[in-house]
Amino acid sequence: MNPIDKFRMRTETQEGRCTVYISGELDLEAASQMRAVMEPLVELCDRTLTLNLHELRYIDSTGIGILISVLKARHARNGAFAVEAIPTHIKKLFDMTGITPFLNQAGPSTAQAY
Numbered sequence: 001m002n003p004i005d006k007f008r009m010r011t012e013t014q015e016g017r018c019t020v021y022i023s024g025e026l027d028l029e030a031a032s033q034m035r036a037v038m039e040p041l042v043e044l045c046d047r048t049l050t051l052n053l054h055e056l057r058y059i060d061s062t063g064i065g066i067l068i069s070v071l072k073a074r075h076a077r078n079g080a081f082a083v084e085a086i087p088t089h090i091k092k093l094f095d096m097t098g099i100t101p102f103l104n105q106a107g108p109s110t111a112q113a114y
Contacts, residue, residue, distance in 0.1 A: 006030070009037050017048040017080075023055030026063030034066050042073045049074060054085035064097060071102055080104070 007030035012019045018041055026034060041049055051067070067083070074081035083103040086094065094100045 007033065009034065011037065011041070013047075017050050018045040019050045019052055021052045021055070023057075025058040026056060026066070027058065027060040028062045031062045031066060034063070038066065038070055042070055042079070043077070045079065048080035048082055050082045050084055052085050053083060053087060053090060056087060056090055059090055059093065064093075064099065067103075068099065 005024065007022075007024040007026060009023075010021050012021070020037065020041065022034075024030070049070070051070075071081055073079075081104060083105055086103075086105070091100065094103065
């Protein structure tokens with residue numbers, strides 16, 4: 001698989017929220033790209049910061065750590081944070097690690113499994 005296609009992100013600002021669409025594999029290799037996009041949004045987004053995981057195929061402990069860091073940073077700034085369209089296989093992992101209750105899920109909590 002081409003490294004460029006392995007992990008991609010795009011952002012969209014709509015009335016009331018900033019949405020980051022994540023696709024591919026969020027792992028150690030993609031961590032620096034994820035942090036580079038998320039750090040300014042965590043601080044500057046004055047709306048709900050939403051991660052859309054509909055096209056996320058895989059996440060490892062590094063990716064989960066980034067999600068927790070974003071969650072904590074948003075909480076410290078009293079900023080709203082939500083995760084939406086979580087694929088079933090990713091949600092199972094979130095459930096096993098115990099982070100699901102903290103993700104303030106927006107919209108449908110699951111998506112079609114891949």
